[in-house]
Amino acid sequence: EAGVTQFPSHSVIEKGQTVTLRCDPISGHDNLYWYRRVMGKEIKFLLHFVKESKQDESGMPNNRFLAERTGGTYSTLKVQPAELEDSGVYFCASSQQGSGPQYFGPGTRLLVL
Amino acid sequence: AQSVTQLGSHVSVSEGALVLLRCNYSSSVPPYLFWYVQYPNQGLQLLLKYTTGATLVKGINGFEAEFKKSETSFHLTKPSAHMSDAAEYFCAVSGLNTGNQFYFGTGTSLTVIP
Numbered sequence: 001e002a003g004v005t006q007f008p009s010h011s012v013i014e015k016g017q018t019v020t021l022r023c024d025p026i027s028g029h030d031n032l033y034w035y036r037r038v039m040g041k042e043i044k045f046l047l048h049f050v051k052e053s054k055q056d057e058s059g060m061p062n063n064r065f066l067a068e069r070t071g072g073t074y075s076t077l078k079v080q081p082a083e084l085e086d087s088g089v090y091f092c093a094s095s096q097q098g099s100g101p102q103y104f105g106p107g108t109r110l111l112v113l
Numbered sequence: 114a115q116s117v118t119q120l121g122s123h124v125s126v127s128e129g130a131l132v133l134l135r136c137n138y139s140s141s142v143p144p145y146l147f148w149y150v151q152y153p154n155q156g157l158q159l160l161l162k163y164t165t166g167a168t169l170v171k172g173i174n175g176f177e178a179e180f181k182k183s184e185t186s187f188h189l190t191k192p193s194a195h196m197s198d199a200a201e202y203f204c205a206v207s208g209l210n211t212g213n214q215f216y217f218g219t220g221t222s223l224t225v226i227p
Contacts, residue, residue: 004156033214042117043203043217057213090155097214099164101147104157 002026004105006092010021012111018080021108025074025094031055032075033102034067046090049075050098061086067101099100114139115206119218127226132191133219134221136204137177139185146187147215148178157203163187174198199225 007022013019025032034046046065047057051072060067064083069075079086088090089109120135138144145164149157161172168180174197178189187204199223205215 006156031213035215035217040219042219043205045213045214050199060215069121091216095155095192096215099145099207101159101162102215104149106119106156 004094004104005022006108010109014113016081021077022088023075023092029094029096031095031098033093035091036088087112115216117204117206117216117218119204119221123222125224126194129193132194134189134202138188138206144206144208148164148189153188177200194225196225
């Protein structure tokens with residue numbers, strides 16, 4: 001069974017540009033999460049989808065971040081326009097049950113110059 | 114509110130020595146507790162979890178952790194370190210009132226000295 005996959009693995013962009021990150025969860029997992037780790041700090045929750053609906057987006061930093069999960073399968077996280085402080089590793093995770101363990105992807109390393 | 118504290122951002126042990134990575138949490142409800150490991154250039158891999166029942170939980174690769182409610186701790190241990198254990202370890206807590214989001218510690222980087 002394939003795990004959670006994320007694309008791209010790395011992205012280097014300039015301040016003001018737009019970047020879109022993609023996450024493909026484990027097949028059959030209705031719950032999809034986005035997290036971010038800024039260098040040296042803890043991994044922080046961004047938002048939670050149940051199927052195509054946003055269950056909780058309390059962790060989204062500001063309105064420059066837009067997450068979608070059309071059709072309840074893969075998800076995208078768009079940052080527009082990117083700022084220097086957006087640099088970090090963006091993790092996606094999925095779970096079958098909301099209270100169960102979450103399975104993480106390898107992350108996308110974003111560097112904004 | 115939930116939070117996690119991992120004491121020691123870097124821990125070094127000799128090969129064959131005991132591994133002890135500390136995790137303390139705060140939670141207003143009975144917590145679910147997890148340890149994840151991240152090897153270089155890989156994603157987070159679940160090591161073990163505590164939800165209910167036995168407070169000593171065993172995970173993969175010989176790791177185990179004990180939930181101690183009175184100490185609000187969930188320390189990770191392994192009797193004998195192996196070179197392949199070198200990685201970053203994350204403790205996380207979630208609960209029924211957190212919307213299932215995980216709260217992570219800042220991580221502990223484990224170095225194993227040959």
